[in-house]
Amino acid sequence: MKIGIDYTVGVYQGSGIGRYTRVLAHALAAVDHENEYTLLWARAYGQGGRELPRLDRASSFPPNFRARRLPLTNRALTAGWHRLRLPVPVEALSGPLDVLHAPDFVAPPTRRARRIVTIHDLTFLVVPQYAHPPLRAYLGRAVPHNVQSADHIFADSEATRRDLIRLLGVAEERISVVHVAAEARFHPFTEEERAAGRRTLAGAGVPDGPYFLTVGTLEPRKNHIGLLRAFARLRRLGAPHRLVIAGQPGWGFEPIFAAVERHGLAEVVTFLDFFPDPLLPALYACADLLILPSFYEGFGIPLLEAMGSGTPAVVADRPSLPEIAGGAARLVDPDDHTALTEAIWTLLHDAGAREELRRRGLERVRDFAPRRLAELVVARYRALA
Structure with a gap:
C-alpha cells in the first residue's frame, strides 16, 4: 500500500x-515496515521572503519512507487547492497513492487515493470570538468542504x-478518535538532571528560581x-515564583503585554519566543506547576x-482538557480568576x-503511547484502502 502524508506542517511548524x-510520522516509521510512505512537503516562507526554519528535514526515516518536495510553495498550493479549489490531483505531483493523510484540517484533491483528514478542533465554530477573523473565514469555508469530501476523519x-x-453533521462511523501521542523525551528529571537543566535553561533566557509555566501561542483563546x-x-x-510564558505571538497578543505592565509584573514574567525545541523537556521538568487556563482546546499537548514530565498541572475545565487529564490535573473555571x-x-x-x-499524570500518559497511536492509524489506512 502506498500512503502519502501531507508533511509541510511537520517540516516547518x-x-x-x-x-x-x-510524532505521528516517526511513530509510523517505528511500527510499519511493510507499507510505502511518501512525506509530501512544500517550501514555506515567512516575512521578508526567507524560508522558515526547518524543524524536520524528513531524512531520518527507514527505507520504506521517502520525502518528496513539491515543486510549488506551500502558499501557492494552499491558494490553488483550498481557496480556488483547482481540481489538480496530488498524484500529479506525488506519483500513485492508495491513501492520502492530511493532518492539518484540509486535504488536496486526489485522483484515486482515499483521503483522511485530521480535525484538531472546531474553534472557529465553537468559540468563534477566539478565532482570528481571517482564519475563521477561511476555515469556515474550507473545513466543512473537506470534512464532507474526506473518506474518513x-x-x-x-x-x-x-x-x-x-456542528457539521458528520456521521459517527466516519470519525475515529486518535489522540496525540506522548513523546518519550518528556520524562521526570532526577535531581542531577534538574540541576543541569536549570543551567541550560539559564542560557536560554529562563532566570534562576522557581517558576510556573504556561505553553501556547499568545492569543485570546x-x-x-x-x-x-x-x-x-x-x-x-x-508566592516567590516567576511566570514563564512559552509561545510565539499570535493574533491579538498586544493586550497580554499590556496586562503585564498594568499588573506591575514586568520583572517576574518571562516570555520565551522561538524557544529551542530540544530544551522543552527541561522547561517542563523544572517547572513547579503547568497552568493552562484556556477557554477551549481541541486536545492540549502541553x-x-x-x-x-511529572509536573502537576492546573487546567481549565473546558474541552478537551478534562478528557485528556483523566483525573490527573486540577480543574478550574477559566472565567473565575479567584478560583x-x-x-x-x-x-x-x-x-x-x-x-x-x-503519580496520576505519569500513569495517565501511558494511554498516549506513540506505538498505540501508530497502530490505530495503520489499521485505519488498511481498512480504507
Whole structure:
C-alpha cells in the first residue's frame, strides 16, 4: 500500500499541529515496515521572503519512507487547492497513492487515493470570538468542504468528535478518535538532571528560581490575561515564583503585554519566543506547576507533556482538557480568576496533592503511547484502502 502524508506542517511548524505530525510520522516509521510512505512537503516562507526554519528535514526515516518536495510553495498550493479549489490531483505531483493523510484540517484533491483528514478542533465554530477573523473565514469555508469530501476523519479528542457530529453533521462511523501521542523525551528529571537543566535553561533566557509555566501561542483563546490577573494575586499573597510564558505571538497578543505592565509584573514574567525545541523537556521538568487556563482546546499537548514530565498541572475545565487529564490535573473555571488563584495557591502548599497529581499524570500518559497511536492509524489506512 502506498500512503502519502501531507508533511509541510511537520517540516516547518513548531506549534501543536506540527509536533503532532512529526510524532505521528516517526511513530509510523517505528511500527510499519511493510507499507510505502511518501512525506509530501512544500517550501514555506515567512516575512521578508526567507524560508522558515526547518524543524524536520524528513531524512531520518527507514527505507520504506521517502520525502518528496513539491515543486510549488506551500502558499501557492494552499491558494490553488483550498481557496480556488483547482481540481489538480496530488498524484500529479506525488506519483500513485492508495491513501492520502492530511493532518492539518484540509486535504488536496486526489485522483484515486482515499483521503483522511485530521480535525484538531472546531474553534472557529465553537468559540468563534477566539478565532482570528481571517482564519475563521477561511476555515469556515474550507473545513466543512473537506470534512464532507474526506473518506474518513481523525479527531484528536472525543470532544472534537462530538463537535463534528453536532456542528457539521458528520456521521459517527466516519470519525475515529486518535489522540496525540506522548513523546518519550518528556520524562521526570532526577535531581542531577534538574540541576543541569536549570543551567541550560539559564542560557536560554529562563532566570534562576522557581517558576510556573504556561505553553501556547499568545492569543485570546489561551486566556493569558486571566492567568496574569491570577498570578498578580499570587505574588501579592507571597508566592516567590516567576511566570514563564512559552509561545510565539499570535493574533491579538498586544493586550497580554499590556496586562503585564498594568499588573506591575514586568520583572517576574518571562516570555520565551522561538524557544529551542530540544530544551522543552527541561522547561517542563523544572517547572513547579503547568497552568493552562484556556477557554477551549481541541486536545492540549502541553498538558500531555507536563504529565509525562511529572509536573502537576492546573487546567481549565473546558474541552478537551478534562478528557485528556483523566483525573490527573486540577480543574478550574477559566472565567473565575479567584478560583484559578486559589487552585494554584492551594496546590502550591499541599505537597501530598502535588505528588498525587504527579503519580496520576505519569500513569495517565501511558494511554498516549506513540506505538498505540501508530497502530490505530495503520489499521485505519488498511481498512480504507
